[in-house]
Amino acid sequence: MTTIVWFRRDLRLGDHRPLANAVARGGAIVPVYVHDDAGDPWAPGAASRVWLHHSLAVLARDLAARGSPLVIRQGPTASVLAALVAATGADALAFNRRHEPHERAREAAVAAALAARVALEISDDGLLVAPARLHTRDGEPYRVFTPFWQRLREVFVAAIPHAPPRRLTPPPRTVAGVPLDTLALLPSTGWDADVVAHWSIGEAGARRRLDAFVADGIEDYAAQRDLPAADGVSRLSPHLHFGEISPRQAWHAVAAQAAASGRLGVSDRAIGWLRQLAWREFAQHVLHHYPATSDAPLREDFGRFPWVEDAAGLAHWQRGTTGYPIVDAGMRELWQTGWMHNRVRMIVASFLTKDLGVHWRAGAAWFWDTLVDADLGNNSFGWQWTAGCGADAAPYFRIFNPILQSRKFDPDGHYLRRWLPELASLPTTALHAPWQAPPTVLTAAKVRPGIDYPVPLVDHGTARTAALARLRQMQA
DNA sequence: TGAAATGTTGGGGCG
């Protein structure tokens, strides 16, 4: 009995059903990763590739330590796996589903090539609940979050996650693979060192972060989560995207912490974080049911929205030189760390799609390349939500005022000063909108408008009016 | 998981 376990975005040993089932059944296990970007319109971006490299390295080390090394191969997935089946005489192929359109196509190709030759054991550990299990009374997919969340809480049963296997039986004959470096996931220029330094990539690091957050952070989450200067969010998104922990493990950790502190259920404050986990779940389900939404608006009337061609504006937004400090701080945090606080993601996304009128796909593409947690479901969902064309979307007219948001959520300016050192000497009153400050204040802080820090790309009031006019144009 | 525009109210300055 030999099982091939095909690893994808489930780069962990704990709470991994394909692996746990294979171990329980007995026999040899061949862990495999197949690198196959050809033809994938949403192949991982630069930041994701960096994370993937390091996460694979950790997984390979952990698998080797348990007795069956990771086999890395590249090429068309179906033929690579077929070759492995032939070489190992495997009886079963076990893997976790993914819900991106291109990944579902890969799964179909694999099934077509191998269903007659091996048993296919397909799990869905990337989600709390399989998409087919959650639907409205009419049998339709949910398109509004609140009823989705209520139903999810009824359907999902928190179970104790599978423990990681201690020992894996290798196949009788060593299976050849390629070295990880062959995949060339890392950039040649070395920009990735700064990004990697901000994280502890891999299953053990993910577990530590989850445990630390549940122990120390979750009770303050409701009060801190919207403050980008605070260390108030879990920062688990890249670990969840790559499957270094599962959402079930995350949910269980919260529930176990509640039980350990003698509560009957999860506290109201911790529920707020589980709710965020459910937004992730919702985004995955939406992409599953509406696979075109990585590229096309869910709301079809937005198909004729008059987006603005503004290459220069887009470039300023990407580089963090819009002249709006909260926008620029966020974009620089993204560039330097591969991550951005979610409150700031909403602000920068609103600025791009509404103040500049640039198509949400341009923003989604930039995030895709620069975020270490880039995830097709979450990214497409989030951008469509902001643009007003997605599921449970903010009404189009809900336009963020970057100055008010900045004053409200970074009142002391710690976040702005951290990412915009050229403004650090400004008094807090002037920090959120430097162009409004008296010249004497700017001079004293050594800020020359247009030289040390850009003047605003647009006037928000004017830009807002123009954005509302574009909406009326669409509706006309 | 908005913000601006508009409406309402009530305290206080002032003639």
Place this chain on the structure above:
DNA sequence: ACGCCCCAACATTTC
């Protein structure tokens, strides 16, 4: 003392 106005504070509606 009274009416008038201003406007902050808050509420509602509108985008």
